[in-house]
Amino acid sequence: MFKKILIANRGEIALRIIRACRELGIETVAVYSEADVQSLHVQLADGAICIGPAPGNESYLRAERIIAAAEIADVDAIHPGYGFLSEDGDFAEQCEDCKIKFIGPRSETIRQMGDKAMARETVQAAGVPTVPGSDGVVRDPDKALQVAEKIGFPVIIKAVAGGGGRGMRLAHNAMTFQKEFAAASNEAEKAFGNGDVYIEKYIEEPRHIEFQILADEHGNVIHLGERDCSIQRRHQKVVEESPSPFMTPDLRQAMGDAAVKAAKSCGYWNAGTIEFLVDKHRNFYFIEMNTRIQVEHPVTEEVTGIDLIKEQLRIASGGRLGRKQEDVKITGHAIEVRVCAENPGMNFAPSPGDISLYYPPGGHGVRVDSHIYGGYTVPKYYDSMIAKVIVVGRDREIALARMNRALNEYLIRGVFTNIGFAKAIVNDPEFARGNFTTRFIEEFMQRTPKTLFESKLH
Numbered sequence: 001m002f003k004k005i006l007i008a009n010r011g012e013i014a015l016r017i018i019r020a021c022r023e024l025g026i027e028t029v030a031v032y033s034e035a036d037v038q039s040l041h042v043q044l045a046d047g048a049i050c051i052g053p054a055p056g057n058e059s060y061l062r063a064e065r066i067i068a069a070a071e072i073a074d075v076d077a078i079h080p081g082y083g084f085l086s087e088d089g090d091f092a093e094q095c096e097d098c099k100i101k102f103i104g105p106r107s108e109t110i111r112q113m114g115d116k117a118m119a120r121e122t123v124q125a126a127g128v129p130t131v132p133g134s135d136g137v138v139r140d141p142d143k144a145l146q147v148a149e150k151i152g153f154p155v156i157i158k159a160v161a162g163g164g165g166r167g168m169r170l171a172h173n174a175m176t177f178q179k180e181f182a183a184a185s186n187e188a189e190k191a192f193g194n195g196d197v198y199i200e201k202y203i204e205e206p207r208h209i210e211f212q213i214l215a216d217e218h219g220n221v222i223h224l225g226e227r228d229c230s231i232q233r234r235h236q237k238v239v240e241e242s243p244s245p246f247m248t249p250d251l252r253q254a255m256g257d258a259a260v261k262a263a264k265s266c267g268y269w270n271a272g273t274i275e276f277l278v279d280k281h282r283n284f285y286f287i288e289m290n291t292r293i294q295v296e297h298p299v300t301e302e303v304t305g306i307d308l309i310k311e312q313l314r315i316a317s318g319g320r321l322g323r324k325q326e327d328v329k330i331t332g333h334a335i336e337v338r339v340c341a342e343n344p345g346m347n348f349a350p351s352p353g354d355i356s357l358y359y360p361p362g363g364h365g366v367r368v369d370s371h372i373y374g375g376y377t378v379p380k381y382y383d384s385m386i387a388k389v390i391v392v393g394r395d396r397e398i399a400l401a402r403m404n405r406a407l408n409e410y411l412i413r414g415v416f417t418n419i420g421f422a423k424a425i426v427n428d429p430e431f432a433r434g435n436f437t438t439r440f441i442e443e444f445m446q447r448t449p450k451t452l453f454e455s456k457l458h
């Protein structure tokens with residue numbers, strides 16, 4: 001096992017990784033920006049190195065500074081967390097070149113699956129169902145229209161370098177297709193420096209269901225069941241749960257097999273996620289792979305009893321998976337809410353600032369993964385997520401009541417938060433029925449009075 005690792009991240013995930021390392025007897029080195037001097041990850045790591053000014057692109061996104069810190073601290077490995085450099089193939093390659101183990105898959109795998117058209121082709125060749133669409137990238141607008149007409153409208157045009165919905169356009173008919181095709185490509189060029197796009201049949205009102213996989217460096221791959229991530233607002237997840245209320249044992253078997261196949265198709269190792277869209281007939285289609293640990297990993301931990309960060313560390317140090325597929329048991333129901341410093345009354349504008357009072361929920365079945373505390377200042381430079389509330393119960397009904405109770409207990413003053421908004425979702429009868437699609441929040445906002453989820457500063 002590693003003796004010492006560097007954590008190339010901040011916030012709750014940096015803390016989460018420190019906790020796993022402590023339990024495994026691994027020393028930790030934090031890196032931090034000038035905005036994070038008072039951060040808990042700096043306080044709690046065994047060592048800490050400042051890597052630059054507050055903005056991410058002058059600190060946490062600077063591969064060369066992080067590698068330099070790793071060399072100075074003489075670590076065995078780097079954990080990238082999520083976001084920042086976690087899916088940067090060049091960064092993983094620099095780690096490989098410097099003989100510092102990157103805690104994640106190979107750099108080539110990151111690149112291969114980071115290109116969404118290539119990812120689609122890779123898994124498709126292995127027999128994983130994908131959405132009907134183009135064979136790879138389409139550059140010629142006339143050819144693109146032919147492809148769209150062959151698939152049948154509506155179609156969705158997606159950036160190969162995409163993510164978070166940027167460079168993604170819907171086309172309902174041949175009339176509007178070429179305008180949308182050009183718009184998607186231009187937006188992708190601006191956002192990612194790569195204007196390549198591909199085309200898929202548009203799946204109406206799907207559920208977004210992803211499978212957690214674990215793969216060791218000896219060719220063993222298992223899945224740890226699914227997470228339902230359909231509850232999103234503008235491509236930002238708000239509520240995630242496992243198991244999916246839409247799942248059946250047969251569908252889990254089929255999707256789990258496909259997820260393992262997808263991971264094997266690219267020679268994957270470490271923790272990863274296979275994203276699927278599922279239509280109302282329970283047809284499922286691969287859309288993307290995430291080659292990192294994800295924000296919502298705790299819901300899987302709570303229903304499987306498996307510590308995913310420890311598994312990542314064991315795998316990266318050359319260890320074998322400690323269990324076979326049949327040893328993985330899903331017990332109970334877990335739900336996560338992402339708590340953000342943002343103002344739902346102001347179109348969810350970020351609300352950085354000083355936390356004047358902080359009291360997190362606790363008690364049976366409640367877990368809070370957070371780096372904030374009373375007296376902490378939420379910087380304006382990074383993502384607005386300040387905490388994750390994860391609850392687990394014997395069944396979904398118990399978990400829902402527990403989440404409602406936990407959110408009611410949560411006291412955060414000094415900044416606006418989305419806690420009231422999340423509470424309104426958790427208490428919504430349609431959400432309680434488990435009958436929702438990726439359109440849920442849009443529909444929910446239409447039928448819910450704003451006052452139900454407005455946040456007060458106190």
Ligand code: MV4
Nearest residue numbers: 131156163164165200201202203208232287438
């Ligand atoms: C789709 C789709 C419908 N059909 N692909 C959105 C972000 C990107 N990761 C994939 N996305 C979608 N791809 C086809 N062929 C609908 C979406 C989509 C979506 C997917 C998951 C969760 C929320 C979403 C919200 C809007 C659109």
